[in-house]
Amino acid sequence: MAEPRTDAPIWGMTAEYESPAAIYHAAERFRDAGYAKWDVYAPIPIHGIDQAMGLKPSKVGWFVAVGAIVGVSGGLLMQWFMNAFAYQINVAGKPLFAWEQFMPVTFELGILFSATMALLAMLTLNGLPRWNHPLFGHDRFLRVSDDRFMIVVESKDPKFDAEATRRLLEECGGTHIETVVEE
């Protein structure tokens, strides 16, 4: 939470909306206008906003699949190594290696690895943890976690133009259109 400098370059422009419905339609306009580096900030995951924003499906699933494969194969390999290779001992006449007896642990490890990957993938894809961000210096942004909806267009967007973007934000019904400076 550094004090914003007045001479700092503009990081982006924000506009507020009252309801999910309002921001949904605004998002469609921005998608159609061809913006790339912009985002909709909302206290809830708005149903269908990915389509309104033209987002691609999340990639989290692939990470989870990798986690599952690593967990399952690693689990089986570990048990084979420990019980059928490194330390062979006859227990209750059971075979040294049989898929049945190793299923529970293999399964649990598959779940453990994929679940861990789900969280890590979510954080990585979202660029988290990141405790500092230009938006945190913007006082009105704090209400997004309560009941406000906000569209933020970054100045890095090739289509960003202080005038045109402001006009589009206004046309879509945005209020409190403000600029956020770099931290």
Added chain:
Amino acid sequence: MSSFNPDERTAQRMAGGQDRPDAERPRDPETIDGTIIDDPSVRPPLVLGDRDFHSVTETICGWAENPAPKWWMPAFLISSAVSGIGTLMILYLIITGVGVWGLNSPVMWGWAIVNFVWWVGIGHAGTLISAILCIFKQKWRTSINRFAEAMTIFAVICAGTFPGIHVGRVWFAWMLFPIPNYNYIWPQFRSPLLWDVFAVGTYFTVSLLFWYMGMIPDLATLRDRALKRLHMKAAVGPIEIALGKIRAFGYGFFALGWRFSSRGWLNYEKAYILLAGLATPLVLSVHSVVSFDFAVSILPGWHTTIFPPYFVAGAIFSGFAMVLTLLIPARELYPGMKDFVTARTLENMCKIITLTGLIVGFAYAMEFFIAWYGGNVFESEAFIIRAIGPYWWAYAIMFSCNVLSPQVFWFKWARTTPWFIFIVTIFVNIGMWFERFVIVTTLSSDFLPGSWRYYAPTYVDVLTFVGSLGIFMTLFLLFMRFLPMLAISEVKNVLPQADPHGHHGSESGDGAGEKNGKEGAHG
């Protein structure tokens, strides 16, 4: 026709400020709080009081931000004291050895395993509510899932204690991990007890991840609110504590910089549903593995193929009961909670309790039938001894608490009257403890009548168990004090105004209008 309009309350609240004590709230004889509606064409409101996003944030964050309620500190001190007794008992056990417990020769697994299974089972409702009900899109779950997940975490902590200490020499507990011990001996994976280590370990980790991930947006909300109160200070004697800064730092640290971006939400929701999808088979597998502890043996009364689903149903049964045991008092004590945890929520949970109670009853019946049908004398004898042997009283308690007591929920009055539900859930908790006790004491009459011995616990057994209840309550009270008890963003998401598409009306007022219309149409 229902005489009661839930929106009157809203008008009063808006005029007079914050949530009024629940005692003053009107109660309608037919629809209770406006949510018990028989009409199949009406969907009862999920959140009462015609709340908007802001009032949801205010109420739920308020529980964590405002000064603790008067009862909180005494309750915390008592439960800490009880957990202290438990800790002392564990220390005594470690110093002296498992001889301080009531174990004897045929019954070598006593209260420790009973408590372990009981606690793990209780934990399962949390995962069920958050994961399985999430997959089935049961929106009423949003008001209880955080609560139930917290219960899961603390119950698994209590559960994990018992296998840890029951080995006697706890300093050898590291041998459970997949590392070579002395003489390069590796653990052996054909033992169900080792499966337990992996199952319970995975379960704890995944439940924690799920709980934490669900909480990230809510922690960010608390962080943003704490930033506005950064200068809040508390004085303890001469020392001044910068409470505002500590809170902002704490919530901020664990919120990981969550910014509520929709690109973020997209990954978040995907990860959440995948975690739910993973937690669902996990919850089945964990209690199945726990049941394998018994069922892979070749002991009469333990080795039966229905154990895995039967244990899972029993776990869900006891877990739902425990959620209700905690939820009903909390609902009375925290102002405004009844708007989220409606009579409908309680009713739904009662129905699940009845269902799982019947599944458990079905399993008892199958066990008995097959014990006879199988034609194995040891098996049928084990069941006869269970029912009319020295532990007949345990069997009677188990059967009446688990199978008979939830049948009262066939009556509408019973499943919509909180104090009555509370009493029944206590019975269910007791019954499920006794179910495991009945299974374990089957050991007392084994193959050789000459070695039959009656098993009774010592005071150490009893106080360790009581202590685990103390540990659980202590952790739970801390959770209620400092963390968002309800999933804020999820509750907001089931409000009518959260829907961006037409048919609830785009303005936030229309949702209420439609609700009124439906109320009016009823009857």
Added chain:
Amino acid sequence: MSGSGAHNTSLADRGDIRMSPSAARVLSAVLLAIGAVCVGLTLVLGLTTGDKTVARQALASYHVGFLIAIGFSLGAMAIVMILHQVNAGWAGLIRRQFENVMSLVWPCAILFIPVILLSLLGDPLWKWMDPEYVAGDALYDHKKPYLNTTFFLIRNIVYFVIWIWLAHSLFRYSTQQDLTGDKWLTAKARRMSSYGLLLFALTTAFAAFDWEMTLDFHWFSTMYGVYFFAANVGAAICLVTFILLMLRRSGRLADLVTVEHYHDLGKLMFGFVVFWAYISFSQYFLIWYANIPEETMWYQRRQADGWGTIAIALSLGRFILPFILLMPRPFRRSPAVLAFASVWLIGFHALEVFWIVRPQVYDPATYEPIMLNLLDVAAALGPVSLFLGLLVRKIASGPLVPLHDPRMDESLHHKNYI
């Protein structure tokens, strides 16, 4: 995608909510004819040779066909009651097809009569019905209070009476609502489903014991009822998904039952693939691990002499492949994949029933390793084909969706966001 006009016009006025009568007539005639031919072939091949073992083989394979057919009905009945009990909103548009499948319990009762009659009059399918075979069998003497012909008949009559009553009442509530539009019929169906499920659980569990488990009357498993339930509910979901997809192909319900509903059916299919795997693995695993001869013999028989190949095929085809196939979300939303998966799973379900029933007739001492021939196929296909023929008539006999379901609006607007 859901058509924008779908909810504006009344469902009853639409042209595409009824099956074309001529197509239905042709299709059901073909299916019934195939069924009749198969049954005839079974009679000719099985009963006229005079060879007792061939007759038993024919009877067992016919029993397989009967079990597949009634499995669809019972699975659908469970789904209908569960949907009522949980107040499901999304399923309004697909419930009628489950109801159609459910309502065919009574033809299944008729299909079962030959099995019983031939068992009573001729060489029984259930070995315990043969007094010579069980003479001096101590286990049989112990089980006699349960395993005797009189009680067996009484039990089966009770099962069918309960099922026909449940199916008939639930079906009637739904079709009456089409005419009267009375929303309280839904509440009645919900009430009936609560105790209905309880009765259903008990009757199907014991029916599973009677029809499958007691074929080998020495063997026992407490899990067996759940195993039967898991397999059949999964099969019913596959059948209904397939029916809906075929209706869609012929231009029916195209903008009503949308990809969103198929997505959920795909999830249910996936869920029951996993649930079946869980139940059958747990049952097998506990018996494998404990390794007690009186329990392992059931699996022993089914892992020897070529039956083991089927066991491996089942674990691959009934679990691993569909599990991978239905895992990605785009696949669960693809009608083509779902059509393939439902046919595939029904095929493997049939193979599983065959694998459960048929090895009981095979005698390792006198037979070639595995005896599978035209007779098995014809005998199993007969009842299934007759069932499907009647089902087509049933589907064509009324609207394809409930017309006045009080929660139809939810189903019309159903969407999966995640």
